[in-house]
Each structure stands twice: as structure tokens, then as C-alpha cells.
Amino acid sequence: MFNSDNDFEIWTKGAPGNFIEVIFKIGTQNLVYKFPAENSEWTKYNLAQSVNGNTSLNIPNNISLIDVTINCSNYSSGEVKISGMKLAKSIPFIVLASKVFLQGPFIPASDPPAMTTALNSGGFIQTSQPYSASPWNYAGTEEVSPSFFTNNPSIADWILVELRTSIAPSPSDPRRAAFLKSDGNMVGLDGTSPVNFNGISPGDYYIVIRHRNHLAVMSSITWSLNSSSASVYDFTTDSLKFYGHVLGSIKLESGVWGMIGGDTNGSGFINVLDFIEPDNDRFLSGYRNSDDNMTGFVNVLDFILPDNNRSKGSQLP
Numbered sequence: 386m387f388n389s390d391n392d393f394e395i396w397t398k399g400a401p402g403n404f405i406e407v408i409f410k411i412g413t414q415n416l417v418y419k420f421p422a423e424n425s426e427w428t429k430y431n432l433a434q435s436v437n438g439n440t441s442l443n444i445p446n447n448i449s450l451i452d453v454t455i456n457c458s459n460y461s462s463g464e465v466k467i468s469g470m471k472l473a474k475s476i477p478f479i480v481l482a483s484k485v486f487l488q489g490p491f492i493p494a495s496d497p498p499a500m501t502t503a504l505n506s507g508g509f510i511q512t513s514q515p516y517s518a519s520p521w522n523y524a525g526t527e528e529v530s531p532s533f534f535t536n537n538p539s540i541a542d543w544i545l546v547e548l549r550t551s552i553a554p555s556p557s558d559p560r561r562a563a564f565l566k567s568d569g570n571m572v573g574l575d576g577t578s579p580v581n582f583n584g585i586s587p588g589d590y591y592i593v594i595r596h597r598n599h600l601a602v603m604s605s606i607t608w609s610l611n612s613s614s615a616s617v618y619d620f621t622t623d624s625l626k627f628y629g630h631v632l633g634s635i636k637l638e639s640g641v642w643g644m645i646g647g648d649t650n651g652s653g654f655i656n657v658l659d660f661i662e663p664d665n666d667r668f669l670s671g672y673r674n675s676d677d678n679m680t681g682f683v684n685v686l687d688f689i690l691p692d693n694n695r696s697k698g699s700q701l702p
């Protein structure tokens with residue numbers, strides 16, 4: 386099985402007048418296809434060359450076990466051989482395009498609105514996804530090459546994206562590590578395309594976005610996602626785009642909204658504990674959650690966000 390349209394091929398060999406029948410038992414239905422086995426040399430037949438008029442194949446996404454029966458049909462004489470049957474099942478996928486700003490790296494009065502890429506230009510962003518530790522415990526293996534950030538200078542940082550079919554979380558909700566660009570657009574590991582959720586079927590989903598030191602957010606409505614088009618869910622234009630509205634977002638400037646910064650320890654709540662890491666890491670450079678304003682350097686300025694946003698909590702259910 387691989388990512389392709391539903392399809393199959395079969396190689397046959399035989400004598401004039403001979404045919405073979407391939408029967409797939411898929412769930413409760415039997416699909417029958419008939420192919421010639423008339424040539425003395427191996428000959429490949431594909432689905433469209435079925436001679437009994439059945440040239441379509443639909444393997445539902447939830448089917449992973451298929452019984453295959455092969456019969457000799459209209460057998461006249463000699464030998465019928467088959468070889469190398471290939472069956473392909475499509476793997477569903479959807480793409481996600483969204484736009485969100487982080488308060489920490491947001492550049493006031495930038496036109497158009499933008500976030501700093503200081504972590505990228507400083508060479509600080511790690512090449513593997515940074516959400517494997519608690520509280521995210523994300524086991525994804527997303528990784529980019531060491532030259533990725535140099536080749537994609539507009540990348541601001543890694544984010545963790547999750548899709549929910551209902552407001553409440555479920556262990557089966559798919560998650561992917563992805564990137565935010567300075568203009569707020571979310572992209573996948575190639576640095577340009579929408580985020581691909583391989584193996585996930587089209588549908589309506591709540592979009593959850595997490596960042597290392599910002600309060601997690603969720604879309605206030607479900608968003609229709611499919612494999613072909615990527616309609617952008619733009620969090621930046623209104624607090625109403627965020628679940629919890631003004632409680633779940635922060636006004637960055639006139640008409641621009643973003644994710645609340647200063648949750649240094651990623652607890653989902655901003656309080657005095659979020660000062661500990663910036664204090665311990667003071668005067669250190671690097672890729673650190675304590676670097677709340679994402680400059681690549683920890684200093685007294687990183688106390689500002691935990692202080693201004695004290696007592697705020699994520700509205701994520």
C-alpha cells in the first residue's frame with residue numbers, strides 16, 4: 386500500500402483463450418476483475434484493462450485487510466501463470482494554512498506586521514522539533530537540515546499544531562511540528578508549503594497552535610480542511626478568531642491580534658514561576674524558553690512579558 390490512487394496491476398502469461406479472475410473481498414463486497422492470460426510472454430495489465438467491464442476500485446480509508454482470490458476463468462488449454470500483482474490504496478491527507486503572531490517576537494509598528502527572526506539569523510533555532518519534552522510530550526521526528534534556516538531566513542520559530550474534531554481534546558488528535566514565518570504564516574518542513582497532515586481525512590477541525598513560551602490557542606470555529614486547497618485561517622485579524630476571544634488573545638497593535646507571551650515554563654498559566662527561568666538564564670544566549678521576547682539573548686527585558694501578562698491563562702479546553 387502506498388500513497389497513490391486506488392489501483393492494481395497484474396502480470397499474466399498463458400495461451401490464447403485463457404483468462405484469470407481476481408476477486409477482492411473488501412468489507413462485505415466482492416469486486417471481480419477479469420484479465421487475459423493469453424500471451425506466451427509476461428504481459429502486464431492494469432485496472433483499466435479489465436475485460437469484464439469492472440474498471441473501478443474503491444478501497445475505503447478504514448479498510449486495511451483485503452482477501453484476494455484468483456481463479457482461472459475460461460481456461461482452455463496449457464498453462465496459466467500470474468506474477469507480481471501490485472495493489473495500491475490511496476492514503477488520505479489534508480493541508481493546513483493558518484496565520485498567527487506571537488507576542489514575544491512581534492515588532493511594534495512594523496508595516497506590514499511582522500515578528501523578529503533574531504533566533505534564526507543568530508543561528509540559534511534547533512534543527513529538530515523542540516516539543517518532545519514536558520508539557521508537550523510530542524514524539525514527532527520532524528527535523529530539517531543544518532542549512533535550512535540559512536536558506537529560509539524568514540522562519541521565526543517552530544510551533545506545534547494540533548487538529549481537533551471537537552472542542553475537547555482526544556488522544557487521537559493529530560499533531561505536527563511546523564514553522565511560523567515572520568509574516569505570521571505557518572509552513573511545513575520545506576519552508577514554503579502549507580502543513581501536511583498525511584493519513585488524515587478531509588473534514589472540519591478546530592486548529593490548535595502551541596508555542597514554547599506562549600499560551601496555546603485554538604480557533605473559535607471549525608475550519609474545513611482538504612487535500613487540495615488551503616484556505617488560510619487567519620488568527621491575526623480579530624480576537625474573535627481565538628477560542629475565548631479577548632481572554633485567549635492579546636491585542637498587539639490596532640487591528641492585529643496574537644498569542645499571549647510570557648508563559649516561560651509552558652504551564653498554560655502565567656504567574657511568578659515564569660520569572661524563574663529568565664532569572665536563572667540571565668546573560669545567556671541560545672535557544673531558550675526563558676528568552677521570552679525571542680532575541681537569542683536572555684536579559685531583564687525577558688521579565689516584561691511574564692510581568693505584563695501575569696494571571697492570564699490559556700483558554701484551550
Ligand SMILES: [Ca+2]
Pocket residue numbers: 647648649650651652653654655656658659
Ligand atoms: Ca507558566
Ligand SMILES: [Ca+2]
Pocket residue numbers: 676677678679680681682683684686687
Ligand atoms: Ca530576550
